[in-house]
Amino acid sequence: MILEQLISAYLDGELSAEQDAELRSQISSDPAAREAFDSSVLIHIALRCEDDTAVPEDLRTGVFDAVDACAQENVPQRYSLRATATVAVLLAVLCLPIRESFQMDGSRIVSIERESRVPSSSAVIQSQVARVANVSVVKIVTASAEEIQPNYFTGQTNEEPIPVEERFGIPASAEVVAHPTLASVFSASSSLTDNMKVLDAGTTTRPMSETVPTRVTVSTMYAAGGEMINGGASDIRQFSASIGYGVAESDIVGLEVGSTTYSIDHQTTVLRANGSYSAMTTTQPASSGVPGKLTSPDAGRTEYSTRSSVLTSNQSSAWGSAFYERRVLQQKGLSLNARAGAGFGEDGALGYGRLQCEWQLGGIISLVVGGEARLMPFRTGTHVHKISSTTYGTAITGITGIHLRF
Amino acid sequence: MDGDGTDVTIFDAAVSTRQNRTSTMRHTSGHRRNLDGDLLVQVVASFRSGNRDAFRLLYDKFELPIYRFCKHLVGDEALARDAFQETFIKMYEHHRELTSDNIQSWLFSIARRVSLNLLRARRKEHEAFDETMHAEYEPPETDYALREHLERALGLLPLTLRESLILRDIEGHSYTEIATIVGIDLSLAKVRVYRARLMMRRILSPIVLERSR
Numbered sequence A: 001m002i003l004e005q006l007i008s009a010y011l012d013g014e015l016s017a018e019q020d021a022e023l024r025s026q027i028s029s030d031p032a033a034r035e036a037f038d039s040s041v042l043i044h045i046a047l048r049c050e051d052d053t054a055v056p057e058d059l060r061t062g063v064f065d066a067v068d069a070c071a072q073e074n075v076p077q078r079y080s081l082r083a084t085a086t087v088a089v090l091l092a093v094l095c096l097p098i099r100e101s102f103q104m105d106g107s108r109i110v111s112i113e114r115e116s117r118v119p120s121s122s123a124v125i126q127s128q129v130a131r132v133a134n135v136s137v138v139k140i141v142t143a144s145a146e147e148i149q150p151n152y153f154t155g156q157t158n159e160e161p162i163p164v165e166e167r168f169g170i171p172a173s174a175e176v177v178a179h180p181t182l183a184s185v186f187s188a189s190s191s192l193t194d195n196m197k198v199l200d201a202g203t204t205t206r207p208m209s210e211t212v213p214t215r216v217t218v219s220t221m222y223a224a225g226g227e228m229i230n231g232g233a234s235d236i237r238q239f240s241a242s243i244g245y246g247v248a249e250s251d252i253v254g255l256e257v258g259s260t261t262y263s264i265d266h267q268t269t270v271l272r273a274n275g276s277y278s279a280m281t282t283t284q285p286a287s288s289g290v291p292g293k294l295t296s297p298d299a300g301r302t303e304y305s306t307r308s309s310v311l312t313s314n315q316s317s318a319w320g321s322a323f324y325e326r327r328v329l330q331q332k333g334l335s336l337n338a339r340a341g342a343g344f345g346e347d348g349a350l351g352y353g354r355l356q357c358e359w360q361l362g363g364i365i366s367l368v369v370g371g372e373a374r375l376m377p378f379r380t381g382t383h384v385h386k387i388s389s390t391t392y393g394t395a396i397t398g399i400t401g402i403h404l405r406f
Numbered sequence B: 001m002d003g004d005g006t007d008v009t010i011f012d013a014a015v016s017t018r019q020n021r022t023s024t025m026r027h028t029s030g031h032r033r034n035l036d037g038d039l040l041v042q043v044v045a046s047f048r049s050g051n052r053d054a055f056r057l058l059y060d061k062f063e064l065p066i067y068r069f070c071k072h073l074v075g076d077e078a079l080a081r082d083a084f085q086e087t088f089i090k091m092y093e094h095h096r097e098l099t100s101d102n103i104q105s106w107l108f109s110i111a112r113r114v115s116l117n118l119l120r121a122r123r124k125e126h127e128a129f130d131e132t133m134h135a136e137y138e139p140p141e142t143d144y145a146l147r148e149h150l151e152r153a154l155g156l157l158p159l160t161l162r163e164s165l166i167l168r169d170i171e172g173h174s175y176t177e178i179a180t181i182v183g184i185d186l187s188l189a190k191v192r193v194y195r196a197r198l199m200m201r202r203i204l205s206p207i208v209l210e211r212s213r
Helices: A003-011 A017-029 A031-049 A055-093 A123-134 A205-211 B037-048 B052-074 B077-093 B103-126 B146-156 B159-170 B176-182 B188-213
Strands: A109-111 A137-147 A162-171 A198-202 A216-226 A233-246 A251-274 A305-332 A334-345 A348-362 A367-381 A387-406 B006-014
Touching: A003 A017, A003 A031, A003 B188, A017 A031, A031 B146, A031 B188, A055 B052, A109 A251, A162 A198, A162 A233, A198 B037, A216 A251, A216 A367, A233 A305, A251 A334, A251 A367, A305 A367, A348 A387, A387 B188, B037 B052, B037 B103, B052 B103, B052 B159, B077 B103, B103 B159, B103 B176, B146 B159, B146 B188, B159 B176, B159 B188, B176 B188
Parallel strands: none
Antiparallel strands: A137 A162, A137 A198, A216 A233, A216 A387, A233 A251, A251 A305, A251 B006, A305 A334, A334 A348, A348 A367, A367 A387, A367 B006
C-alpha cells in the first residue's frame, strides 16, 4: 500500500500487523512521510476536538411547534376519509334497485309479480285487477302450465313448451268459489295439463308467507363472550342494530351499525431522564516518534431509568357496515341465515361473517341465535388515551337478537 | 427531557396473554442506561406510530449530531438552521416510512437530502452549482483559530467528499452507514473518505504542522 493509504487505514484503526510495521518503517526513514503522517493525524483529531458546535435554543421550539401542527392536521384527514367511505357505502346500498315481489300479509294483496315468460292477455287482466284491489284475500291460486306460443317479438313458434306460472289472489267478495281454469289464466292454446294449485288464505297463509320475500327487516343483535384468535383481546362484547331490504325471496341487503367493546392488556414503559451531557474527548498519539494508537472518544451520555407495568384497559369502537344476508335453509318456523358484511370503524376497515338461526315467535317477530367471525382492528397501542397503533385480528363471538320482518 | 427527571411514557403496546386477567399493575425493576439498544428500539417503534413523546426523545438524542452535520455540510449558519428544522419536521411527517430500526442512518439521509436541496436552491440564485468545485487554499494573513481554518478547508472540498468526511471523521459513522446514508456502495464510500483526507492534508498541512511546532 502507498503511504496515504496506510495513513488512512491507520486513522480508521484497520491496519494489519504487517501494514503497521510498514508504516512505522516509512515514517522513521522518510521525513516527508513523517510530516504527512503527523499532519493527517492532527487534522483528524482537530476535526473532532476543535468542534464546539452548539444547537441554538430557539430551534427546539420551532421544530416542536411545527410537529404539533403537523400532528393536528393529520387527524381530521383520517376521519374525513372514513366518513366519506361510510357515506359512499350508505349511498350505494340505498341506490340498489328493489324488485317488487308478490306479498300477501293475510289481509290484502300488495302486489303481484308475473312469472310467465310469455305475455298472456287474460292473465294480464287478472293481475291488473288483483293489483288495484284492496280487499281480503280468501285464496291464493298458483296456476302452472306449459305454453306453446309464438314469440312475442319474432312471431316464431317455440320448439319446446315453455313452463309458465301465474299466481293471484281470489278476493272474498268473488262470487265464483271454484278456481278458474288455466285457459282463463293463460291463452286458449296453452293448457296441456291442469295443475292448478289452490291455497286457502286463512289456514294456509303460513306456508305461503314463508315463501313470501320480506320487504323490510329491522333487527338488534347482542354478542358477548368473544375472544380474539391468537391475540390479546378478550371479553369482546358487541351491540348492533340493522335495517335491511328484501331484494329477492331469500336475499336481503342492508346496513348495520354497532359498537364493539373488548379488554386488552397494555405494557407501558415509562422513561425517566437523569444526568447531563459531557464533552467529547480524544487522545493524541505519543510524541516519542512511535505512532500511538488512536482511541475512541468518550461519547456524551444521558442516563435513563425505566419502569414497565402491565395494565388491562377496556376499549370501545363504533362501526358501520353494509351486509348481504341469504336464507340458507327453511323448515316451518325455523330458518338458517348467513350474513356477510363489510364496513368501517373508528380504527379501520372491518368484515364479518355470521351464521344465525332464526325462530319465528309470531307475526313479525323472530328470535335469532348464532355465531360470528369478525376481522377488525384492535387497539394494541395507546398513549395517554390516544390510539398509537392497531393490529388486525379475528374475533369469534356468539350472538343473540330480535328480528322484525315487515 | 432535560435531565429534570420528567416521566415520559414511550411504549404502550398490547400484551398477548390468555391467562386470567386482574386489574393489577405488575412492575419491573428500573435500570439505568443510555437511549440505545433495546430501549432505542422501543422508542423507535413508538415513534413509528406517531408518538410525539418518542419523537422528542429522538430529537434530544440526535439534535446535536444533525445540526453539526448540516452546519458543516452547508457551511452557513442560516442555511444550517433551515436544514435542521426541515430535517426533523420531515422526520416526523414521514414517521410511517421508517421501515428499519436504524433510525440514525435514516435521519442522516434526510438531513443530507434537505441540506443538498437547500444548497442547490441557494446556488441557483447566485452561481452555477458545481459539486466538483475546489480551489487552492491560501491562508489568511490574520491569525485564525484552527477551527476556522478547518471550516474553511471543509468548505473547499467538493460536496461528495465533504459529506463523506463529515460523516466519518466528525460524526463517527462506519463506512457501511455512510454508504447507506449517501446511497453509494461501500468501496466508493471508502474512496471518498480517503480522497477527502488527502485533500484536507494538502490544504491544511502547512498550518497544522506550524502550529504543532
